Amino acid sequence: MVLNDLGKKISGALLKLSKDYSFDESLLNQVLKEISLALLQSDVNVKYVKQLSDNILEKFKMEEGSATNIKKLIQQCVVQELTMMLDSKKQPFSLKRGKPNIIMFVGLQGAGKTTICAKYANQWKKKGWRTSLICADTFRAGSFNQLYQLAMKIRIPFYGNITETDPVAIAKEGVKIFQKQNYEVIIIDTSGRHMQESELFDEMKQIYSAFCPSECIFVMDGSNGQACFNQAQAFKKAVDVGSVIITKLDGHSKGGGALSAVAATESPIIFLGTGEHIDDLETFKAESFVRRLLGLGGMIETVSEVVDLESQKQSLKLIAKGQFTLRDLQQNYKSILKMGSLNQFISMIPGIQNINQGQISQKEQINKIKQSLIIMDSMSNDELNGITQITQKQLFRISKGSGQPIESINQLIQEHRNFARTLKKLIPSIKDCDSKTKKNPKKNDGIYGLLQAFSGKF
Numbered sequence: 001m002v003l004n005d006l007g008k009k010i011s012g013a014l015l016k017l018s019k020d021y022s023f024d025e026s027l028l029n030q031v032l033k034e035i036s037l038a039l040l041q042s043d044v045n046v047k048y049v050k051q052l053s054d055n056i057l058e059k060f061k062m063e064e065g066s067a068t069n070i071k072k073l074i075q076q077c078v079v080q081e082l083t084m085m086l087d088s089k090k091q092p093f094s095l096k097r098g099k100p101n102i103i104m105f106v107g108l109q110g111a112g113k114t115t116i117c118a119k120y121a122n123q124w125k126k127k128g129w130r131t132s133l134i135c136a137d138t139f140r141a142g143s144f145n146q147l148y149q150l151a152m153k154i155r156i157p158f159y160g161n162i163t164e165t166d167p168v169a170i171a172k173e174g175v176k177i178f179q180k181q182n183y184e185v186i187i188i189d190t191s192g193r194h195m196q197e198s199e200l201f202d203e204m205k206q207i208y209s210a211f212c213p214s215e216c217i218f219v220m221d222g223s224n225g226q227a228c229f230n231q232a233q234a235f236k237k238a239v240d241v242g243s244v245i246i247t248k249l250d251g252h253s254k255g256g257g258a259l260s261a262v263a264a265t266e267s268p269i270i271f272l273g274t275g276e277h278i279d280d281l282e283t284f285k286a287e288s289f290v291r292r293l294l295g296l297g298g299m300i301e302t303v304s305e306v307v308d309l310e311s312q313k314q315s316l317k318l319i320a321k322g323q324f325t326l327r328d329l330q331q332n333y334k335s336i337l338k339m340g341s342l343n344q345f346i347s348m349i350p351g352i353q354n355i356n357q358g359q360i361s362q363k364e365q366i367n368k369i370k371q372s373l374i375i376m377d378s379m380s381n382d383e384l385n386g387i388t389q390i391t392q393k394q395l396f397r398i399s400k401g402s403g404q405p406i407e408s409i410n411q412l413i414q415e416h417r418n419f420a421r422t423l424k425k426l427i428p429s430i431k432d433c434d435s436k437t438k439k440n441p442k443k444n445d446g447i448y449g450l451l452q453a454f455s456g457k458f
């Protein structure tokens, strides 16, 4: 079962509660059975599913009579229980300034280690840490070139040796060089391996004991579900795994496997890989992950991380009146680009995860947004703010300024109109917006407000 389906199944089971007025324990049992089945099909370990079901029953008994909204109570319990399961109760390693922090990446073949090494390196570099990369994968021929290319792209020093066959020797040499140059984050990419491959496992242990790295990160492909439990446990036994990164959570991945990884390694998940692009890395937040897993959203947190709420001045009230300008579209497109991908943005809106699938590729979507931003950069303030109409003469000027054909500009103007019309319909009433705005005025600005409107709608 894919991530999106889990949410749908659970919502479906909970729907029974809103229809049925004669609520009793047997109905609750029936609902819990359906939720348990959905979780099992989504690769959550049977032990945890049983625990979750028992805890909900317990809470229900305690709250019986006082709970006015049983559906909400169950939903909250499911979120809480799953969030707790994802909490390894262990603090992730925190890097030390001015010291060589050696970070070793391990995992199964093709899990996404090399890609994540570069993403991880890039995010520390962006925070101002002196970061470097070492390729100690001598098993897969292409890995040297792959990491080298990525390192060049993000401008991070790289060490590898294509003629050396001993990964321990490569790692030693690389660490020596980068330590000498006072690098603070020294990342070692290692070969992918399975526990059945004892030689490769021994090799991993040798690299580990040569350095006793500050942190050993287990990388797990998000589409490997429960089946990954034994493998993750074998890695934990062989080397001291300190944290976990789950990759490929952008596609049709099963999210339940994340629970297995935490259980098997008893280590916290620190990041999620959400795409092939270098910026497709999210800091892991258990509750928002669970909410997304269940199709309950979770986008508000992500959006608030990338959107400067102060700069989002247009309120929902204006949008509801149809005053959604090209300037608003421009700001929201910029925010979407900051978030890394449009699919990511769409996948966070509960209920419309599948809306875009199979229509236009993520790369095309991003390119289209970038093209629209180039066009809007050539518009005047009055045009962007909807004060002056865009006439034929202005179209030629914008086309010349942006280097884009007239058809693309017309298309953008049409899309903006359609978007404004859809938003107006989506936002239920100005009165609603008023009451929300009074409660939390800052959070109802701009894209943040739009997302709240979306989340309320679906």
Ligand SMILES: Nc1nc2c(ncn2[C@@H]2O[C@H](COP(=O)(O)OP(=O)(O)OP(=O)(O)O)[C@@H](O)[C@H]2O)c(=O)[nH]1
Binding pocket: 107, 108, 109, 110, 111, 112, 113, 114, 115, 116, 137, 140, 143, 146, 190, 191, 192, 193, 247, 248, 249, 250, 251, 273, 274, 275, 276, 280
């Ligand atoms: N969609 C998607 N693809 C990813 C993600 N991370 C990695 N990939 C792709 O997965 C494939 C394998 O990634 P690698 O980084 O080469 O995996 P690896 O673990 O280093 O592979 P080995 O060295 O063979 O064990 C590549 O095609 C990556 O582009 C992700 O988060 N999302």
